Amino acid sequence: MTLSAPRTDLANDKADARSSFLVLISWYGAVVVTFGLFLGTLSDSVPADCGEVCDSERSDMLMFGLYVALPAMFLALLVSLVTLAVLISRTRIHSSALVGTLSAVLPLVMCGLLTTSL
Template sequence: MTLSTPKPDVAGPPRPDPRAPFLVMAGWYGVLVASYGVYLGSLSGDVPAGCGEGCDSDRSRMLLFGLYTATPALFLALLISLVALWLLTTRGRTRSALLVGTLAAAPALVVAGIVAAIAPPS
């Protein structure tokens, strides 16, 4: 009985581990959430003087804006990013985890730019 030699891989080199691009993408999402937290920390929590009970502070207005506008937009961007990550890792030719993760996070970065543009001024 002779041992057969291993057959060469016809499909090409093995695909890189998809966890690394996912971690890069998750890192971009973490940067977005942390930058929003830093921005909230820079806002004043004081209600303007002489304004009745109907007034809110800048921080509470941005918290409500984040809850009702930014969070759903970021969730939608996350769903799009996961699909893009899947497409880039299964069908893409790029082998760089940093590039694939950043390209997958691009919808979130675009959404963050749009949300920052329409955010109520403080």
């Protein structure tokens, strides 16, 4: 019976930080693209009886995105980056996709709940 060589890579048996970061950024990019596609479905016409006082649906949602959703996404990104650092340093999860997704999902869900409740 032959013995196999001892494994020396057990200390590096974690998810790759760069790949996990790219997965995290991809989730945020998907949210931004989805918001842009949603803006494309909204009407750009202003109701005739409002005059110059009213804005279009698209303009209202763009202002909401700029003043509410963008700061919320920034805070969610900061929380995600901290979560990513903790998951990479303190867990033994091998999958970079799983680590990136876990670090992005909870802050994005909280960001979505916060912005829809306003």
